[in-house]
Amino acid sequence: MAYWLLKSEPDVFGWKDLLALGTAGEEWHGIRNYAARNNMRAMVVGDRGFFYHSNIGKQIVGIVEVSRTSEPDRTTDDPRWDCVRVRAVTGFARRVTLDDCKRLPGLENMVLTHNSRLSVQPVTPEEWRIICGQGGVVL
DNA sequence: GCCAACGTTGGC
């Protein structure tokens, strides 16, 4: 299983919005960046991802699961762009901030801390373990 | 609200 990090501005679509959709989840549409799209194309059903609130909060707030693999993004006519479907799995007992990620040992190379613009990012198993521990998530 | 970083576009 691979691990990812998905960003969203919480005033547009936040963790509570995803939670409200339950097991149906949400299509992760609107991605218009090749690197982010390629990361989505690499996802398989069952992969897990962190849900990150950008701009407001700047923190990881929960865990999502990929529930459907990449398919064309119906919100555009441009055939280049895809989306996956994700659903909420569990919220963090303690949210893990961007500052935490910059500070914690073992996260020095995390994409989040040095390519802040990439909206769908890979996360290594070690990074996943550290952040889940920090977030109070029992693996 | 500003601006640096980054990606994309399009003229050549």
Added chain:
DNA sequence: GCCAACGTTGGC
């Protein structure tokens, strides 16, 4: 294929 111009993102 290069690169200047432009647009967007997101931290500050």
